[in-house]
Amino acid sequence: MASVLSYESLVHAVAGAVGSVTAMTVFFPLDTARLRLQVDEKRKSKTTHMVLLEIIKEEGLLAPYRGWFPVISSLCCSNFVYFYTFNSLKAVWVKGQRSTTGKDLVVGFVAGVVNVLLTTPLWVVNTRLKLQGAKFRNEDIVPTNYKGIIDAFHQIIRDEGILALWNGTFPSLLLVFNPAIQFMFYEGLKRQLLKKRMKLSSLDVFIIGAVAKAIATTVTYPMQTVQSILRFGRHRLNPENRTLGSLRNVLYLLHQRVRRFGIMGLYKGLEAKLLQTVLTAALMFLVYEKLTAATFTMMGLKKAGAERGPHCHQERRARSRDVLWAKEASQSRRQRAVILETATEVAEKQQQQRQQNQEHRMELWITQPLDPKSHVPLLWQSCFDSELPPGHFSGELFTEPLG
Template sequence: MSFAVFSYEALVHAVSGAMGSVTAMTVFFPLDTARLRLQVDEHRKAKSTPAILAEIIKEEGLSALYRGWFPVICSLCCSNFVYFYCFHSLKASWLKGKQSAPSTDLIIGIAAGVVNVLLTTPLWVVNTRLKLQGSKFRNADIRPTNYSGILDAFAQIIRDEGVGALWNGTFPSLLLVLNPAIQFMIYEGLKRHLKRGVPRELSSVEVFIIGAVAKAVATIVTYPLQTVQSILRFGQFSESTNEPKLLSSIRAIKCLLVNRVRKYGMLGLFKGLEAKLLQTVLTAALMFLLYENIASCTFRAMGLSSKHYKRR
């Protein structure tokens, strides 16, 4: 199998990762709804995840838990396809069959994350808007939106806010490439440790556990920036237009973080973390489990299982 950037192996990883993430996100989508409400609606009190879900159902109906599912799934599918493809193609090109190391996984993960952010941020901006549209907020300052779908959201954002608005939150997103990079570094490291040089497939329980551990660590480390990212994507925060975009983004991040600390203390930076951990850890664990099984079955069907597992 060629280690070229355009290879069947990278394509199998990309498709497997995209399918696994879409299935896992669909299963745990209501938890992501609760997390996003807590991050964006500052006046909503932080409660247990079941309490937040019960509030949403009572005020907006059961279907509100899955509001914005389609755009999120579209964004997630594209995002994970790009990330998995870049990660595995860059890793194969760099290592050329040699054993990887945690530092290598981290660097490759960051590079794959940067490519992913630049290509898919517009999709995430649109899906954040659609997911929160029609929600009952505690904060009266939040402006209501009226998008009829993904294409209409793109058209309205470009018309009313300019093309640049589709990349709102790009700077914190670029900083947040550390999240999947740390996640993959820990995941690949734990996988190598469990295999201890033996070319075998991990059990489903092993994959689920190390996927959960890897995502939990990455989420806790980067959560304050994830909150800022959600607020900026929602487009309700006014940034200065009289200074360069990068300087304005840095100032916006600093302002949002400082305001959170002043209003709610240091714990305010982690508002919604419980819901985020539940959603992201369970989703990541299930995603890795599905990804490994789909990739394994595909490689086995292609007659590449033995060579493939020696390299990983």
């Protein structure tokens, strides 16, 4: 329970919310273009920049930022819930062990389910507010007239029932694999890089965040298209079934999309989505990592939490321990090398000394004067007279046997 309500989980949640709000604000026009391409099926422009130019020309310069506040509010709440749940569950499950790709995927999936169930009403409202006042080519779309977030909640509950706030929940639950896949790849790539270095640069974080989001978005994009249509909820389609978000409606919309536009119709707006979501996710992770590290440093908890988010501080301690062991092993190898080198030098000097002694003895033996009677060197004769073993003599000229 302490791990769930920990200060570290709160810091990660706030940092994730701030990072997502910052990134979405910067790239919000791209999200506007993506949503128009998904919902307005009869729009002829296919590229992101052409859609943005049409929106500005027809609806005004600030039109790409229409619905910014409700989107940012929903995004802030959504990412706060997701990051808090992700880090809390991971802290409870990992408990000092090294995390794995499978654990990251499971924790991300559970955090996504919690996030969807709690924040779907906010996304339904912000989708409708964002598209309110837009000029559509599709006549099947019914216009809306909301005065704000509270009024939108009131009108939806009054006219469509409270369950309409959870329109698109089923595809949203399927789409929890999007952040789960994203965090799985992000954590995996991060662990691989941290095996080679102790700290990631800003560019490293930006790139791995972008790659992880690009993979997750491409895999789940068809369901994101259905999700946007169901959240908007203003199409005059499938009138016999008002329980929007059911499996039947999801399959119906997928079938209609493929029948009208072919299989590529499921990926209409993918260019804008990839451009927006990849850049947004990369910038969000960058702000998130820097903010968590700065917060933990200021609060004196850098060692405990700066490397966690969303991977836990136990992993950092394990990496530090591995690095310390590697340093100790390297130092021990250097010491052994020094000892071996010293022993080698001593042995070489001893060998040189023995060789010099032998040469000196040979020189003395050879240069000794001969005995006039036996014509034998005097030192040799001294050895014979003293009956010393061969190779020794009675004087003190030599200290070790010849040989």
